[in-house]
Amino acid sequence: MPTSFFLNNVKNLLRNLRQEPISALPRRLTAIARPKLFRLSEEAAYRTGFGPLVARAYRGKGIALMFHEIHPDVDAELRTGCSAAQLDRIIDAVRADGRDIVTIDEGLRRLEEPESAPFALLTFDDAYRDNRTNALPVLEGAQAPMTLFVPTGMITRSIYAWWLGLREIIKTGDVLDLPAMSRSFKCEDLASKMSTMRTVTGWIGTDQTRADALAPVFAAKGIDIASLVARYAMDEAELREFAAHPLVEIGAHTQSHRFLSGLDEAVVLEEFKANKAYLEELLGRPVRYLAYPYGTPGACGEREAYLAALAGYRASFTTRAGHLFAAHLEHPQLLPRIDVGYAPQSPAALASRLSGLHRAMSTRFGSPVATRA
Ligand SMILES: [Zn+2]
Numbered sequence: 001m002p003t004s005f006f007l008n009n010v011k012n013l014l015r016n017l018r019q020e021p022i023s024a025l026p027r028r029l030t031a032i033a034r035p036k037l038f039r040l041s042e043e044a045a046y047r048t049g050f051g052p053l054v055a056r057a058y059r060g061k062g063i064a065l066m067f068h069e070i071h072p073d074v075d076a077e078l079r080t081g082c083s084a085a086q087l088d089r090i091i092d093a094v095r096a097d098g099r100d101i102v103t104i105d106e107g108l109r110r111l112e113e114p115e116s117a118p119f120a121l122l123t124f125d126d127a128y129r130d131n132r133t134n135a136l137p138v139l140e141g142a143q144a145p146m147t148l149f150v151p152t153g154m155i156t157r158s159i160y161a162w163w164l165g166l167r168e169i170i171k172t173g174d175v176l177d178l179p180a181m182s183r184s185f186k187c188e189d190l191a192s193k194m195s196t197m198r199t200v201t202g203w204i205g206t207d208q209t210r211a212d213a214l215a216p217v218f219a220a221k222g223i224d225i226a227s228l229v230a231r232y233a234m235d236e237a238e239l240r241e242f243a244a245h246p247l248v249e250i251g252a253h254t255q256s257h258r259f260l261s262g263l264d265e266a267v268v269l270e271e272f273k274a275n276k277a278y279l280e281e282l283l284g285r286p287v288r289y290l291a292y293p294y295g296t297p298g299a300c301g302e303r304e305a306y307l308a309a310l311a312g313y314r315a316s317f318t319t320r321a322g323h324l325f326a327a328h329l330e331h332p333q334l335l336p337r338i339d340v341g342y343a344p345q346s347p348a349a350l351a352s353r354l355s356g357l358h359r360a361m362s363t364r365f366g367s368p369v370a371t372r373a
Pocket residue numbers: 125126253257293294
């Protein structure tokens with residue numbers, strides 16, 4: 001049997017697992033079945049060893065990996081981040097896969113050069129204090145550089161970090177009443193707490209008004225967002241010290257970390273410019289790279305890409321699935337980036353992201369080069 005025949009069959013199987021027989025199922029069941037089928041497909045590809053072959057066209061010269069919080073106890077924070085051990089494992093897996101971990105400058109240089117070696121970028125969002133206490137020792141041990149994307153409001157405590165408020169209520173209570181959603185959630189154990197966190201975050205989607213609708217709930221429960229931000233995020237002195245480390249580069253992440261697509265053009269441009277100016281003034285060095293908050297096609301697109309270039313950024317990162325290719329140099333303001341900083345993470349899920357299979361399946365074997373979607 002020719003290999004190509006076999007590979008095509010595997011491809012079809014994966015494509016079908018992603019799409020089938022879902023259309024016939026009721027909508028609610030579909031929402032549960034789809035991610036499960038996706039995971040099963042990844043698992044099948046991993047176990048058969050055919051993932052990298054099926055996804056060969058999706059493997060780019062580079063990959064940008066995304067992390068957020070690095071928790072000492074992932075369960076205590078409802079698995080919204082990952083552990084230092086997981087970060088360490090991912091660094092090992094990336095290197096075993098033949099990639100060097102480099103700075104964004106070096107990565108972009110390698111994309112320009114056909115003969116250069118494959119690479120990976122490590123990026124962290126939002127300026128959590130645990131990046132300094134838990135991630136940096138791992139990065140030092142591995143001699144791996146990283147970029148931290150910093151929203152001004154996290155450092156100045158002026159950000160509306162609804163996700164921290166939501167997590168705090170769910171962590172500390174057994175019930176969450178959300179009148180805006182017309183729902184009441186029981187969250188008595190870790191599984192139900194995690195599922196509530198996912199459901200509410202999914203409901204908010206890219207709608208800032210829904211995020212704002214949580215404010216009265218925070219007020220009623222005595223949740224003070226500014227104190228939560230102070231508990232979890234670096235302050236100016238900490239950021240300055242962190243930024244001075246030779247393995248650390250600082251990037252931009254807007255002033256207020258809102259869904260940009262819902263804001264007026266002038267407001268978005270100001271979000272980009274003021275954040276850049278704040279960080280450059282605080283750190284005394286140029287800030288050349290940006291990560292869009294949320295980063296999904298619903299949260300940022302062509303307009304934001306145009307404004308990011310106008311604000312003076314050299315390249316900007318989304319959370320679109322996919323690897324980095326030379327073709328991205330022609331439109332460097334919507335670069336794909338892969339979330340690997342969540343727990344628990346199966347070896348199959350990580351392998352799928354590192355091989356490119358994750359984008360292949362997410363796009364139903366669409367274009368390997370992520371731009372708008
Ligand atoms: Zn963020």
